[in-house]
Amino acid sequence: MSMPFYISPEQLMADRADYARKGIARGRAVIVATCTEGIVFATENHSQALHKISEIYDRIGFAAVGKYNEFEALRVAGIRYADLRGYSYDRSDVTARALAHAYAQTLGTAFTTESKPMEVEVVVAELGHDASRDEIYHLSYDGSVAQEHGCVVIGGDQDTIDAVFRSSWEPTMSLADTLTAITQALSQPPQKDAEHTMVTPAPTYEAALLDRSRPRRTFRRLTVTDFVPSTQGTRS
């Protein structure tokens, strides 16, 4: 009769966290930040069809990094959750806070009970009626939730990108200036590869805005033209 090997809970959780973090760091970073026009989501994405940024509900957007099939399932679950809740009660009763709670439960359960944790990090952001009421929730692979103030970077080389982005970003910036700051931050070469200085051209960005000026469904995808003022902008 064979005895199962003993692994301490600390070791088990540390291994799982390590595994998840490695998976997440392999992808490209997503930045979510408030600006005067709303909340902007942006990432480098060479695919036209496989989105990392999505509409969840009237004033709620979603961004994720990590394993595509895992965050896609979470995205779809979020849309179903929001639509069912909005249909059962009222559209105004669908909140990012409740959605973040549901995601946290799913991620936390997978982290502790499934054979492998989900290799994803998720941001759920809700557009407030003014900038002071914008809500941004950052969810980690282990189910932990953090409310972020103004901006958050997930995935990729997030610490470097976060530092560069925060050095040039202000919450009172316009959309064009925020996009400039985002493209500058995202085009940072990874620390390990300082020689590599190629700047990715604008068409490979995927970006969207929860637009304060729109009624009802506020989510709109940004196109290359939205990036034009930023590349020719006054910032030097």
Next chain:
Amino acid sequence: MTITGSRGFPDGYLAPGSSFLDFAAQHAPTIMPGTQPTFDTIPQDIAPHGTTIVALEYHNGIIIAGDRRATMGTTIAHREIEKVFAADEHSAIAIAGTAGLAIELVRLFQLELEHYEKIEGTPLSLDGKANRLSTMLRSHLHLALQGLPIVPIFAGWDSTRHQGRLFAYDVTGGRYEEPNFTCAGSGSVFARSALKKLWKPQLDATRAITIALEALWDAADDDTATAGPDIIRRIWPIIAVIDHKGFRYVSEADLAHANDTIAHQRSQDHQHVRVLEPGRDGPGNRLPSQGSATIIPESDQS
């Protein structure tokens, strides 16, 4: 209703699929209209009914319109009910029939289109939307047979063919694409005649809006369940336009103006129409008329 337990999203939330209807039927069947048990017979005047809706093509889109009356038997249940809605940004749905169920069906249909668009990242084709509505109507057949019918018109801009298209339905979910114009509801026989006479190819938007109003006016003239323009309360039919730019309602000011023009035209046309005198159809035992009596004192006449 299941939302989420303490372990997060139930498995069904994470399964593939892009229909809200299918999802809700599985996970929250009680919130779906028409799933509760019903009775064998439902009195005809138990629920408000919406009446006449019309839709017609013009040279670069569709005009869709509805009057504002809901009736419950012989009572007017509502004077400002809305029967024309945006299904999504590029299509419209108008409803006649049992008001409560029909409005719920509209909510569900709007959600079905939005849900698909969010999950798939692309909207359904116009034919896809029209077919989806068929399925939803078919699921209400048992209610229609009990006297609670829903008869919608669906119209939208087909971005692949670059034209507006119209679809009429029956209570069994039968879907019929209509050229030129269509109408539904209790006043539709009269509205249809007006549309037949007035509709022509290549109408401009203003003319098409006037024709929609004229058709509703004629329906209201002969059908008690359809409201004409309410001049006292200034309630006009609701009219929407769908073209390549999408769905939008015609403004109250434009409707009031178009209504005034029709009212003026019709009163001109009726100026020399003979009106019968009272007393003509009596049993024959009244005294010969000596002219009409004056009951208003002379001092009050100005």
